[in-house]
Amino acid sequence: MRLAEYGGAVMRVLTEMVKIWRLYPALLVALLLSCVQSVAATPDDSRPEAPESIRVVTDNNYPPFVFHGSDGRIQGLLVDQWRLWEQKTGIRVELTATDWNGALVAMREGRFDVIDTIFKTDERRQWLDFTHPYARLEVPVFFNKEISGITDIESLRGFAVAAKEGDAAVDLLRRHGIDNLLLFHDYEEIVRAAMEHKVNVFVVDKPPALYFLYKYGIQDRFRESDPLYVGQFHRAVSKGNTALLQTVEAGFAQISAAEVKAIERRWYGASISSLIPYRLILPGVALLLLLILVLIGWNQMLKRAVTRRTDDLRLSEERYRLLFNVGSDALLVVDADTQQLINVNEAAIELYGYSREELLALRITDLFSDPREGSRQIVNSGGRLHIPLRYHRKKDGIVFPVDISCSFFELNGRHFRLAAMRDISERMRTEQELRESRRFLGGLIENSGNLIFVKDREGCYTMVNRKWEAVTGLLRENVIGRTDAELFAAGDADQFRHHDLEVMESVQVIEQEETLDAAKGRRTFLSVKFPLFDSDGKVNGICGMVTDLTERRQAEEERERLRDQLSQRRKMESVGRLAGGIAHDFSTMIGIILGHVELALLKIKPDDQLHENLRAIENAARRSADLTRQLLIFARRQNVVPKMLDLNETVAGMLTMLGRLVGKDIEVIWRPGENIWPVWMDPSQIDQIIANLCTNSRDAIADVGRIAIATENVSLSSSFCTGHEGCAAGDFVLLTVADNGCGMDKDVIDMLFEPFYTTKETGHGSGLGLATIYGIVHQNNGFIKVDSKVGQGTTIRVYLPRYVGDGDRREGTEAGGGYPAGQATVLLVEDEPAILGMTREMLEKIGCNVLTATTPAEAVNRAGEYGGTINLLMTDVIMPEMNGWELSRKLQAIQPDLKLLFTSGYSADVIGHHDALEKAVHFIRKPFTLDDLAAKVGEALET
Known part of the structure; x- marks a missing residue:
């Protein structure tokens, strides 16, 4: 037992010797430098006055020189040296330890007087003065022993190299092109990262590197290269502060070598020789010899075991080859x-x-x-x-x-x-196809015209697409992870949740209609929802594909509304055609009556009683003719002679007449717009519109009131035209007539433009005034909008298209003398015998030579047979066989200088179709008087 203890002690001593021997060169250099400094230091009576205190900054984690203890205070070899320096000099030292990069910055900014544990570099010489070096430090590369090929700084290329921020090693590495650097705040952090396998290569000063490698027990996992360079520790002051530099040097010179050794012994330990137990060496040697003898015997046993294992190894090798190749x-x-x-x-x-x-x-x-x-x-x-x-x-x-x-x-x-x-070619192809498939599916979902969403079993949204965001007005980052109850009104949320549960419980695809108060108003949806399953086949949520039906429903409603409007318009057109047909025939009869009355009046003396009777017949016929003209305007069959008009000038010219028309108790207010656009209309039609509207407003005012007339330019968009019959997008001149009369309800407004419909008492209106306005406005491609409330008055807005032509397209000539009517030969073509005879008599009364024909074919024959010159063709527009325009073409081939005068009760469509008015073709409306006929014939002959 005693020998075992001796042997264990010997092994421990040898181990400690190896550990300490690796640090011994650095310690020996430090001791020698300290001795040199002690010998070289001599008192200097000429030193400048010493400061009361100095501020010193150093690295906070450079063991054994300086580091934080378990109590959080800094300690180490340098801390003890500075405390001893403080005792020797009597100058108080404020020692601060921080991360090295921060220490350099603080020293440069002047927040400290002295910086310690610093290497001398070219850059630092520019702003610091250094003391003599007091420690020699090697800086090698430490690398994982599994990595080979690292011998010098050039071999570091391609590796991620860890280093400490602000360290001189960082500049060295970068100068040699090593840019893939991992920078840490301190050395311990680097070694800890190496322990966690985050770092495999690092360049660190050797003393702290060994300290932390042993501390974390990973010293066997790393190898070190030869030193990249050898640095020396200095203390430094700001550039030019030589007085403080001398004070620092002098203070450390007062510390004896024995005192330096005592401090180093505390932190490095005692010398190896003092640790060797000499009294145990001989027993240890004896034990070692005994072990050698035991090993010799053991070796013999191993040789026999080797023989047995050779066959096993051969079998193992065969197995290896098999596994290696299979x-x-x-x-x-x-x-x-x-x-x-x-x-x-x-x-x-x-x-x-x-x-x-x-x-x-x-x-x-x-x-x-x-x-x-x-x-x-x-x-x-x-x-x-x-x-x-x-x-x-x-x-x-x-x-x-x-x-x-x-x-x-x-x-x-x-x-x-x-x-x-x-x-992995096939795997990468599969992964690429999967990525493309997911990208396509994602794009399909994201850009779908339908709203698409996914919810989990609890109703929380896990996915919504762009259309869902646009319709609901909610951003997906505010939606994901939330339920309908958190996003929508209670009624809508309950509706959605009820349908979701129905899908999950039935495990079926369900199609339902749902509604939502969304950002753009109340919306109607068709939702198709189906369950989603987890890997165990259990329902874990739903997916919904939703079609927005709102626009479709609105379109259907709009289609119904337009269908009703079309029906109403067709009814109006039918009534118009009926009125036009009746008015045409009636106009013919009125023309015959007026013509014969005028001819009879020429034969009777004015003082004859029969003369008065004929005048009464003439007045009644003229009123009937005016009524017929209104019916033709409503039917859009009345001929007009349009020209470019300034609406302001036309209305202003009627104000005096309007004042007499509405009476003294009603004020007429005129508000002309500025820079009003021109319109292309017959001036008489403007007169009819304004007169009829003001008359209607006058009748709606019981006593005192006012009528306001205004004009302005408006540009209408397609959205405005929705719901307005006859409206088209574009530029219009708006004519507004508003009164403060009794107003109308909706039923009256709906019937307002019906012909012969009136709310006036019998004898106070025919019901054709507003119907006439309707016909005029639509004949000129405009439209009317009526706003009225009972007891609040009525506003009627007439929209007339803006004219963008170059000017009046018809430059008529005024009738005048120069071609004696008595010298003119007129070919009169009329299929109505009564009108033919009456018109012939009128033409002869004004001195014309008259040729007559009842059909176009007869007219062509008469012109061919007549040997003289025919000066004027007067023909009805609408006739059997061919119309008046076609007849004029045939006759002008026979008589090239033939002048034209058309007549009809409703000839505007035919003449307009052939662009007759642009070619100075003259027209006289039926019924006409003898004076009208004389003027038109003279005008046509003078053209």
């Missing part, structure tokens, strides 16, 4: 130092396309598609190296992706690694 992965054994391939299996030969001899003649880097990839390695916690993706090259030049796993082992002092290579 695997599906390509296996390569690589010399870690030379990168030479030592052995390969059959899968590797098949994968790379080389023969075994060719592969074994290569290095592992020869298989890389990019040889530079070989220097980038990752070592995991088990000492295994895994590279998830590299690209290798086959013998035929094909480059392919491989997944690599390596394990390291040592045999006969040589370092090897076993690399397993797996071709």
Whole structure:
């Protein structure tokens, strides 16, 4: 037992000697430097006056020089030296330990007087003055022992190298092009990262590196290179502060070598010789000899065991070869130092396309598609190296992706690694296809026109698409993880949750209609929801695909409304056609009556009683003609002569007449708009619109009131036109007539433009005034909007299209003398015998030579047979066989200088279709008087 204790003590002593011996050179240099400083230091009576205190900053984690103890206070070799310096000099020292980078910054900013534990560099010489060095420190590379090939600073290329921020080693590494640096705040943090396998290579001052490697028990996992450089610890002051530098040097010169040794002994321990128990050496030697004898005997036993194990090893080798070649992965054994391939299996030969001899003649880097990839390695916690993706090259030049796993082992002092290579081309293709499929599906969902969402079993949203965000007005980051009850009104949320539960409980696809008060108003949806299942086949949520039916429903409602409008318009058109047909025939009869009355009046003396009777007949016929004209305007069959008008000028010219029309008790207010656009209309139509509207407003005002007339320019969008019959987007001149009369209810407004509909008493209106306005406005491609409330008055807005032409397209000529009517020959074509005879008599009364025809064919024959010149063709527009325009073409081929005068009760459509008004074609509306006919004939002949 005593010998065992001696042997154990000897081994412990030897171990401690090895540990201390590694630090001994640095300690010896420090002691020698201290002695030199002590001898060299001599009192100087000429020293400048010493300060009362100085501020010193140093590294906070550089054991054994300085570090934080378990109580949080700084301690170490330098702390004791500065405290002794304080005693020797009587100058109070404020010692601060912080991270090294912060210490440099604080010293540069002047927050400290002295900085300790600093290496001298070219950059630091520019702003610091240094003391003599007091410690020599080696700075090697520490690296994981599984990594080979690191010998100097150049071999660090390709590795991630850890270093301490602000350390001189950082500048050195960067000067040599080592840029892949991992910077830490202190040395302990670097070693702790190495322990956690986050760092495999680091450049750290040797004393603290050894201290922390032993502290964390990983000293056997790392090897060190030769020193990259040897640094020396100095103390430094701001550049030019020589007085303080002398004070610091002088203070440390007063510390004796014995005192320095005492401090170092405290932190480095006692010398090795003092630890050796000499009285135990001889028993230990004896024990060692005894052990040698035992080992010799044991060796003989081992030789016999070797013989037995040889066969086992041979069998094991056969098993190894079998396992090595059976695997599906390509296996390569690589010399870690030379990168030479030592052995390969059959899968590797098949994968790379080389023969075994060719592969074994290569290095592992020869298989890389990019040889530079070989220097980038990752070592995991088990000492295994895994590279998830590299690209290798086959013998035929094909480059392919491989997944690599390596394990390291040592045999006969040589370092090897076993690399397993797996071709992952197919896996990468599958992963790429999967990514593309997910990207396509994601794009399909995200850009779908439907609202798509996913909820878990508790109703929390886990996914919504862009359309869902747009319709609900909620952003997905505010939706994911929340329920309907947290997002929507209670009624909507209960509706959604009820339907969701129905889907999950029935485990079926269910289609339902749902509604929601969304950001854009109340919405109606068609929801198709189906259950989602987990890996066990249990329902764990639902997915919904929702179609927004709101616009479709609105479109259906709009379609119904337009259908009603179309029906109403068709009814109005039918009434118009009926009124137009009746008015045309009635106009013909009125024309005959008026013509014969006028001819009769020419034959009777004014004082004859029959003359008065004929005048009464004439007045009644003229009123009937006005009524017929209104019906034709409503039917849009009345001929007009449009021109470019300034609406303000037209209305202003009617104000005096309007004042007499509405009476003194009603005020007419005129509000003309500025820069009003021109319109293209017959001036008489404007007069009819304003007169009828003001008359209607007058009748709606019981006593005193007012009528306001205004104009303005408006530009209408397509959205405004929705719901307004006849409206089209574009520029319009708006004519507004508003009164403060009795107003109308909706039923009256709906019937307002019906012909012969009136709310007035019998004898106070025919019901054609507003119907006439309706016909005029629609004939000119405009529309009307009516707003009225009972007891609050009525506002009627007339929208007339803006005219953008160059001016009045019809430049008429005024009738005048110069062509005696009595010298003119007129070909009169009329299919109504009564009108033919009456018109012939009128033409002869004004002195014309008249040729007559009742059909176009007869007219062509008369023109061909007539030997003289026919000056004027007067023809009805609408006739059997061909219309008046076609007849004029045929006759002008016979008589090239033939003038034209058309007549009709409703000729606007026919003449307008042939662009007759633009070619100075003259027109007289039926019924006409003798004076009207004389004026028109003279005008036509003078053209």
